Amino acid sequence: MTASFRKSYPCAECKSARGRSLAAALVAWFTALVLVVATGCVSAPGIDTSAMSFSHEPLVGKVVWNDLSTQDLDVARRFYGELFGWTFEQTTGPGGQPYLLARSGGIFVAGMVAVNAPSKDVIVSRWVPYMSVSDVDASVARATNAGATILVSARDVSLGRVAVIEDKEKAVLGLARSRIGDPDDTTTAPAPGRVVWTELLSNDPAVASQFYQTVIGVSAHTIERHGGPYTLLSERGTDRAGILKNPSDDAAPVWLTYFGVEDPVAAAARVEALGGKVILAPSPQLRDGTMAVVTDPTGALFALQKVTR
Numbered sequence: 224m225t226a227s228f229r230k231s232y233p234c235a236e237c238k239s240a241r242g243r244s245l246a247a248a249l250v251a252w253f254t255a256l257v258l259v260v261a262t263g264c265v266s267a268p269g270i271d272t273s274a275m276s277f278s279h280e281p282l283v284g285k286v287v288w289n290d291l292s293t294q295d296l297d298v299a300r301r302f303y304g305e306l307f308g309w310t311f312e313q314t315t316g317p318g319g320q321p322y323l324l325a326r327s328g329g330i331f332v333a334g335m336v337a338v339n340a341p342s343k344d345v346i347v348s349r350w351v352p353y354m355s356v357s358d359v360d361a362s363v364a365r366a367t368n369a370g371a372t373i374l375v376s377a378r379d380v381s382l383g384r385v386a387v388i389e390d391k392e393k394a395v396l397g398l399a400r401s402r403i404g405d406p407d408d409t410t411t412a413p414a415p416g417r418v419v420w421t422e423l424l425s426n427d428p429a430v431a432s433q434f435y436q437t438v439i440g441v442s443a444h445t446i447e448r449h450g451g452p453y454t455l456l457s458e459r460g461t462d463r464a465g466i467l468k469n470p471s472d473d474a475a476p477v478w479l480t481y482f483g484v485e486d487p488v489a490a491a492a493r494v495e496a497l498g499g500k501v502i503l504a505p506s507p508q509l510r511d512g513t514m515a516v517v518t519d520p521t522g523a524l525f526a527l528q529k530v531t532r
Contacts, residue, residue, distance in 0.1 A: 270312065274329025277404030281355045284441040284456055284463035286421040287405045288353040289333045289480055290397070293521045294346070296321060296337040302497050302519050303335075306490070307416040307482065311335075327416035330406075346522035350480040351387070352421050353397035354464070355405050356439055359384045362398050366390075366438045390434055392426055392476035398439075408461075413483050413530045420481040420528060422465040424474070428454050431466050431476075449510070481514070483530035490527045491515040 293299040300323060303309050309325045309332070323335040338347055356362040359377045366388045367373060374395065375387040383402040389395050413419040425431040432443045432454045441456040441463065454466040469476060484490035487505040495501055498520035505512045505527075513529040 270314075270324070270331075271329075272331070275331065275410045276407050277401075277410075278407045279404055281357050281400060282405045282407070282458070282461075282463075283355055283357055284439050284458040285355045285405060285408075285411075285461075286352040286418065286464060286480075287355045287399055287401065288397070289418055290351050290353070291333060291335045291348070291523055292338040292351065293335060293348045293519075293523060294338060295521050296323065296335060298498070298520050299335055299348075299523075302499065305497055306493055309416060327414070330410060330417065332417055348519070348521040348523040349395070350478075350523055350525050351395055351397055352478050352480055353385065353399040354439060356398050356400055359386050359398050359400045362386070362438050362440075363388065369434050369437055371434075371438070388438075390431065390476075392431065394423060394425070394431075394476040394478055396478055414532070415483045415485050415530060417483050418480055419483040419530055420465065420526075422467055422479045422481065422526075423476065424469045424479055425466050425476050426469050426472055426474075428452070428466045428468050432456070435464075435466075477524065479516070479524065479526050481526040481528040484527045485529070485532070487513060487515050487527050487529050491517060494519075494527075 291299060291303075300311055303325060304311065307327060309327055312324045312326065314322050314324065321337065324331055325333045325335060333350075363373060363377050363386050370391045372389040372393075373386065374389055375385070377384055377386040377398075382399070384400045386398045387395065388398065411417065423431055423435075432445075435441060435456055436443050439456070441458045443454055443456055443466075445452050445454045447453075451468060455462045456464045456466065491501045491504055494515075494517045500518045501515060502518060502524070503509055503516040505515045509515075515527045516524070517527060518524050
């Protein structure tokens with residue numbers, strides 16, 4: 224399992240010219256994405272959010288949105304539509320750049336935007352989670368002091384204020400403070416086709432835990448489970464995200480987004496049939512067969528997690 228993950232998500236390139244090109248592309252893309260979100264997203268006129276409910280206060284530490292940057296927007300749209308049954312609504316940003324809103328039933332679950340790779344052999348397709356904070360500017364300042372790189376500085380968008388950071392291990396995370404409130408826990412209850420969990424694969428979970436406690440304002444506690452220690456980031460008694468030791472020390476740290484499915488085995492097979500790849504197949508050794516790690520056809524890494532209706 225470790226070898227498969229290492230081959231599919233190497234980090235040696237992070238220290239090369241190829242890695243520097245990737246970093247430059249990411250900065251450019253995140254800046255463009257923030258501008259797109261500023262003119263669209265779920266508060267846009269004509270976008271129906273009647274099936275969703277929102278909190279009055281920020282749900283600190285909760286991942287409240289996920290964006291996919293993809294090197295082929297049409298391929299990604301077909302893949303996720305057929306895999307999860309998502310429907311899509313299109314908004315546009317500056318210059319008419321398409322931004323797709325993905326809906327699972329009546330619930331908006333994600334956004335998608337196209338991004339160009341700096342070269343053919345560099346994959347920049349990725350899922351990026353946005354975590355709720357009480358004050359974006361204060362979190363950015365704490366992140367800077369803690370050694371993070373700020374990919375997109377704090378700025379106002381239609382939904383509130385956002386920023387994008389790269390932590391000391393180069394894992395990328397968005398920060399958000401919404402003007403309309405965060406989607407509440409009823410709206411985001413686990414279900415097939417929805418985001419059900421977010422997890423940081425870290426080469427040093429203890430350091431990462433301290434970083435995110437400082438930057439986000441969450442607490443952390445570590446539990447023992449099959450496979451070793453697991454750190455939970457929590458706020459007001461609710462677990463919001465996890466931190467896990469990377470399967471391989473030379474794999475790139477990354478925030479991994481989990482999507483709910485009824486049958487991980489069938490869903491993994493469907494991923495392959497639709498042109499994606501299975502990195503870690505469901506097995507008794509991998510959380511009792513309840514999950515799989517896959518990529519979409521454009522190379523974006525994500526996880527499938529069994530949920531029951």
